[in-house]
Amino acid sequence: MTTIEQRDSMLEKLRFVPDLFCRAMMGEFLLYSAGQLFGGIYNDRLLLKRTAAGEKFGLPEEIPYQGAKPMYRIVELDDPVVVQTIIRETCALLPPKK
Numbered sequence: 397m398t399t400i401e402q403r404d405s406m407l408e409k410l411r412f413v414p415d416l417f418c419r420a421m422m423g424e425f426l427l428y429s430a431g432q433l434f435g436g437i438y439n440d441r442l443l444l445k446r447t448a449a450g451e452k453f454g455l456p457e458e459i460p461y462q463g464a465k466p467m468y469r470i471v472e473l474d475d476p477v478v479v480q481t482i483i484r485e486t487c488a489l490l491p492p493k494k
Contacts, residue, residue, distance in 0.1 A: 397423040402440045409473045410442075412480050424460070432493045434486055435467065436460065443467035449485035453478075 398406075403418065403425050410416055410427070417428040418437075425437040435444035438460035444450055446457075450468030457466040468486075473479055 398425060398437050398440050403437055406437050406440075406442060406473075409476070409479070410483075412476055413483055429483065429487050432487055432490060434483060434490060438467075442470045442473065444470065444483065444486050445490060447486050447489035449482060449489055452485070453482050455482070 407416070407418060413427075413429050415428075415430040417431070419426045419428065421436075424439070426433060427435045427437065433445070435442065437443075441458065441460075443458060443460050444455070444467055446466065446468060450457075455468035455470060458469045459465075460467055470479055470482060
């Protein structure tokens, strides 16, 4: 389970994401950019929906919780330019929001 302090720390590292919105869900946090769900914070890990961007950047696949589909994990969060690029490309490849 991700604590509020861990969530806040992660959100500080993601402050560049346009129209970032975080929604609590069962002890974890879903992440949206401009209303589009692109990933979440699960057990203090930043996981993104699976797209070709995650594969392109060689991100490892991890399961957010038991029974869930794999997602891509951004392990290194210290370079905001790289993280921003990965998230931007991931969002661009997701189906349009409904």
